[in-house]
Amino acid sequence: MSFFDTAGKMAIGSRLRLLTEKITEDAGKIYALFGVGLQPKWFPVFYMLANNEALTITAIAKEIGHSHVSVSKIVREMVKHGLVKEKKDKSDGRRNMVTLSAAGREVNQRLSEQCVDVGSAIEELSASATHNLWEAIGEWEFLLEQRSLLRRVMDQKKKREGQEVTIVPYSRKYQQAFRDLNEEWISTYFKMEAADYKALDNPKSHILDKGGIILVALYKEEPVGVCALIKMKDPDYDYELAKMAVSPRMQGKSIGWLLGSAIVEQARALGARNIYLESNTMLKPAISLYHKLGFQKVAGRATPYERCNIQMELIF
Template sequence: VMLSAKGKKMSDIMAEQYPDVEAAVEQISSQTRNDLWRAIEEWEGLLAEKTLLERVKEAKKEREGRDVSIVPYDPRYRAAFKALNEEWITAHWQMEEPDHHALDHPQEHILDKGGHIFVALYREEPVGVCALCRKNDPVHQYELAKLAVSPSAQGKGIGMLLCRTVIAKAKELGCKKIFLESNTLLRPAIQLYRKAGFREVEIYRPSYERVDIQMELALQ
């Protein structure tokens, strides 16, 4: 690859103009209050740490997060609690008997047994749910269960907000370790649990046929 005769001529002309360009830039720099080159260097450093696209996504999540609120369960959210969970379960598996118990009768099978349910509202519409179930277990007093977020509302940090709300409630109740069951097919959910601090433990007496991973989080 080489320059043509015309290209060489243009290169020589440009080389002659380099000092002129440099002098013009220096003149502008001397008349400004801020150092443009230092600012560019700072921008490059910040963008190397985190791209502009990543920053835009974070800003979007933060903005949309201001429209999200987490509220305690109310009977008016019963249909949403069932529908949101049925959606992710039936996408991969068949509903099992414990699913029907919890989703058809949340009052009797979760709340009346000392558990709690939280609902995520996005612009006042229920788009996410999560339960804190009381367990008859000497090690794991409570279980994080039935976490579901509508596909239309994913990417807004709602799953993490629900997890943190449930964990905070477990701490308030004096729980030492909180437990959960899941399946590794649900990769985003497993990543979420790990980010929240849960660690994998050896599987013991799973409650559902689909369970292939159990995790726990020490709270004290």
């Protein structure tokens, strides 16, 4: 069994690189076969110049998807071999225009026969294959442009790790975690206030005994996130979403989303008409999460917290 059969999709980069190297090696030999003095890496730049009277390096780089530095290097190499020349733009002396030289135009004439035979060889190869590689490359390029491989791996990592998170009801054994997790994030950005100590030191009497709920997120049985639903004595609002905290070590595992979704479902099951919350706009990930859960900004209300500068509601 080959290395690629064993390593599987993890080795996609290595496999594509080997395929590219094999084709590039043959491309160099094909140029020699036809007596065309080109290097394979020059072809995209050469092709653009062969089909345009003159172009700037910036324009070439944009069209072929290379960096400006890469194209500049290739142009310098081609100038050295006498295939292209640079001259000042008559309308803008600050930029150089690149054109094929007389030798470059001669190479372009010899290249036409090579292109015919290469095209026919690729067609023959494609006809012998089960899958159309050219079309597949186009599909992959499009899909990766929409969402990169890195982004896709990050999403899969978050999904996998999220499956190891369980949301459980609060019990006394989680009291210290409830306090520590909240104190950690509050102290990182703000300062602990009197209203914080009331809820965190006495969650049973301050939250649970008054008809509220606390949920705890466990990651591999370790409490790493908490969130409370506090019963409000307010004619406009039934519950407040409060005391949501996730350990900084556990960021990126969808724990905030799982906790928030679970607490919203708890409120819905209790027949709540709405949920209210208070936050601070400097906590951008939190605000983004609340919007994702369906919360919208509301007009300012009286608050016991100095750090609050935004209030939001979710209406069922």
